[in-house]
Amino acid sequence: METIKDALDFRDFSKAERIGLILFTIFLLAFPWIGTGSFVKAVMIQFLLFSLFGMGWNTIGGYGGQVELGKAQYVGIGAYTVSLMMVWWKIPFWVSMPIGVLIAIGYSFIIGYPLFRLKGHYFAIATICTSLVLQDIFINWKLVGAAKGIELPIHEHPDFLYMQFKSDTYYYYFIMVFFYVALFYMNRFRKSKLGYQLRMIKDDEEAAESLGIDARWCKIKAYTIASAFVAVGGGFMAVYNLYIDPYSVMDLDLSIKIALMAMLGGAASLWGPIIGAAFLVPLDRFLGSWLGGYKGLIGVDFMIYAMLIMAVSAYQPRGIWGIIEQFRRKGK
């Protein structure tokens, strides 16, 4: 009970932020009825999904300050668990998704234990390597469809158990529920013991250790939480796209995108990953959709995207949220 109260407690934020959150919630709730097109809705779903990923990454990457670039493997684990259980045994999404999360947690423990012996760049590259190794294994593993991937059967009628709907609106509201669960969880997490300890580790690992913090264990815990979040999103991706293959759910690009959005929005802040996703997902999709088809402009959308990334990284390493806070401080 107290936990829930804690999760819903946003009192330590400024009034503006709280009003913003309320407006944002109203906007999200009303969004499917505003009458915007389906592409926009699909983009919104991507936005919510990547916010979810980003919030997960934020535990280890933002609060924990570890350069983690291997989250795609957990997207893959979530997506594959849901797909395989559905194809092999017809197990509903609501059963297979939690199992996927459990598998992700178990796997992240196994991999996290040796992984967190490493620090800095060694760690960053090792996370990429583990993800690539898992991807390669899935590409070659015949039992799970190898490179062909897995197609989920399309149901004739909408089916809540298997998360099959005709309209995106349903998917939208489901991912929105996940999004809010994640948001509330993160709101509690940032105020929790682990949250504080991780921030200390990020600032000064030696000092943290001298304050009685088992840094490696804390990092493993955060890594596991992050993996669980990401696996939920992975499971959702499987039922939403109805097709997964190792290239789309386990790619390095996806790992980088997840970390990039959270970082660019503002790591180690509650709003950061959401803001990052709110900027980059529409930018990526709309720019690609607008400029992608025009001759002679191939690559321009990427160049704009890239310049934005460079500008933010160079101007304010704490991301877009950092820029907002900077202005607020000046305003005071």
Added chain:
Amino acid sequence: MIYLEVINIVKEFGGLVANNNVSFQIEQGEIIGLIGPNGAGKTTLFNCIVGFHKPDSGKVTFKGKDITGFKPFETNREGIGRTFQIMKVTTGMTVLENVMVGAFCRTDKRNIARAEASEILSFLGLEGVKEYHINELPIAIQRKAGLARALATKPELLMLDEVASGLNHKETEEVVELLRRLNTEKKITLFLIEHIMEMVMSVSQRLIVLDGGEKIAEGLPGEIVKNENVIKAYLGEKYAKSH
């Protein structure tokens, strides 16, 4: 029972001996100073005790328990706290949050941690800066914040690494006063590395002197000042003879 005992600690770094056969004992409730010229191996010795380094040989016991090779967080849980000479500039956390992290060591509840942290901050007279980020504060207050952080873990033995370096005279006196209060009011055993002789002489009840990785003297401040070896180590061979 001996409170803290260090027996024949040896620590080498790639052939360079940082600590050679250092042994000493500390009684509960004492204030002990560890002095020595630059590169004498003071910080290495600290690190060997709290567990940042694993000694090559030798033994450390605390309250009768062998803690050799314990990790820093484990020695902290045994009741040994430590502060650092340099506070790495922290950008993300306020002073209060920093101290709360220390308090979280003994509790899982945020409210308790916050209450304890506030209590310690007011004990150290830092209520006014609680919401500031550490890097926004002057060095003296940063040091105090570091002290507060370590105190929040409720150590029985507190190891302080150059707590007064870089402070002016008045600030140093404040720190000395603070340390005395910690020792008497909170019953914390203090073990400090210090450069400023004046300060360490006034606060310590006993001194240990390291030079070139070896313990060259141990005793009351009054004795140490007169010790031939110590003078030699600090002021050079020539000065010692002519003296």
Added chain:
Amino acid sequence: MMILDALLQGILMGLLFALVALGLNVIFGVMDIVNFAHGEFLMIGMYTTYWTSVLLDIDPLFTLPVAALVGILLGLASYYGLIKYLLRGPAIAQLFGTFGLMLFLRYLAQFLFGIDYRIIQKGVLIGKSLSLGPFIFDWTKIAAAALSLLSFGFVYYFLHKTKLGKALRATSINKEAASYMGIQTDQMNAIAWAIGGGTVGIAGGLLANFYYVYPTVGLLFVMIAFACVAMGGFGSIKGVFFAGILIGIIEMLFPVFGQQIGWEFLGPHFKFTLVYLAYFIIVVVRPQGLFGWKQ
């Protein structure tokens, strides 16, 4: 015999991997920055060689100085234009800053040069190979390996024997101490980027002799270069050299070995998986890499 052949081929390829990774490592050693755009530097080196050799109609081998020069300029431009500003931020912001640079260069190349694949047709070494008994070696690869050795020798000499190189090493070991000694960190960083850009420019020029060029070609090499640098130990020239060769051998030998003993799962489709796995195992056992000193 096949094993020996694979071993030799692996060493040749490994020398090239090492050369590609060398610049990355110099930059890392001095500044603690992993340059994601490294593969794109390579790509630009390749394009430089391609265009100079095609437009001026000269042998690609003679264009290497141009490639090196372009690499140096690119390194300097990147440093003064972007990296300098990134240094204020945490490691992750630096990483993504260079990631942005990578995307930018890649798609700039796509924008300028189009998406066509290009390959150099004419050249003294192109398409020729050396037969030594049962072994056949590609001349371009032999040349690449030789120049890789030369570059390593040069960089090693530079870092260990010249005054500037020593200053560079001092910076990489301890920035503060170096700045007390009157070494300007800023200048050292710029030099590191120049060396990094130059060596990778040469690597690109060599690669263009037998490899096709297109805007995303860097992607293929950059992960290998990362694994190479990290395996050898960040900042260690010796480390990157041996790690490169090791990766070449793993990549070449294991598939052949696997085929010989009939272990299909060791087949070519897993060759880079094995490289990554080897990296992971090596750093877990030795968290500072094979020859690294920093963690």
Added chain:
Amino acid sequence: MIKDRGFFLSFLIMLLSLFIISTSLYAEEKEIKIGVLYPLSGAAATIGRDLQRAAELTAEIINNKTPGVDIPMAQWGGIPNLGGAKIKLIFVDHRGEPDRGADLAKRLILDDKVVGLMGAYHSSVTKTVSAVAERYGIPMINDSSTSPELTKRGLKWFWRTTPHDDYFNKDLFELLKGLTEGKVKGVKAVPKSQIKNLAYACENTEWGSNVAKSLEAYAKEYGFNIVKGILYTANSPDLTSEAKTLTTAKPDAMLFASYLSDSLLMIRTLKSMKASPRFFWGQDAGFEMADFTKTLGTDTNGVLTRTVFIAKIANVKKVAGQVNALYKKKYGDDLTGATARSIVGVQAWAYVLNKAGSIDRKAIQKACNEINIPANELVMPWAGVKFDATGQNILGRGLIGQYQKTKEGKIDLEIIYPFDLATANMIYPFPGWK
């Protein structure tokens, strides 16, 4: 405080306006809109560009009366049964990412209100896009994905004009069999022992692994022997060990399934090893692209590739030559298998729409199931376009071409198979590299 609120408001307004602009940009127009999904950027951008060009050209031919092309649709000037309505192709770029493809398909269906979809080249993207089409009941004609599985999924809104890989692999073995029987133009019957041992290297994607599987199956059926088969990682920086494995198996024939980058590197690597199989065949993709010969030049002499279109088809098929001439005039390259398939895709759409005489989904579905495009109206050497119950065109067939050096030192792609369409003598055995 006020400043804060201002910021948040402006942030929200920015977000909102982004959405509004995006929707208003795609306001309705009075044309028949077909959504086309191609990889216009990313790794497959080269082919995406070519596909787009071919599709645009075809739409132009349909929408404007085009003299000199002897296909009825060239004289339509729009879809006759729809009052001369023009076809408008809306191209979107999926970058080879299945989830992006699915999102864009939704955009096309719900925002742009397209009548149908076409694309998406990558079989993996086609899978998600066709799933979206199925969900919304929008017809999709796939022009260029060759994974056999695509039409084995029981979809009701999915049709495919191109033959799939099983057809092509079968063609290969027909050619090999033909070689032993002396059916190949310009080559005397080859004893089977000379061509019995095959080795393949396929890239490790859904396409490549399918090809490998089907090669194994057909080899058994036709009595050939696979001495070595490898799957390798696509876009590899180095293929030496793969090439080595192939050459040491000493096969009579080497078979490949690779996209462009790997096919270029593979040829270069094999050349440096002086590999000398008697028979050298590539399964489309990289081997049949314009860039393949452009980059490798005469090194390709003697290489065989399966395809569905070869410019030389003009010699036996007039319309093919006419369309090819138009394309070449405009873009400088000959049509290839991929681009010709894109032409047929758009053409199939035009015929279907004309037959349906309405843009009603059900009518189009019915028209698709009943369509029958005669052979002489296609640029392809096919017997026509007619879909079976799974949506697969049963009248398609593949070609096998061979790159041959002309006297001027240029490279031409000559038809070798089917034997009745052969345009040149086959170079056999494979000449190797000097």
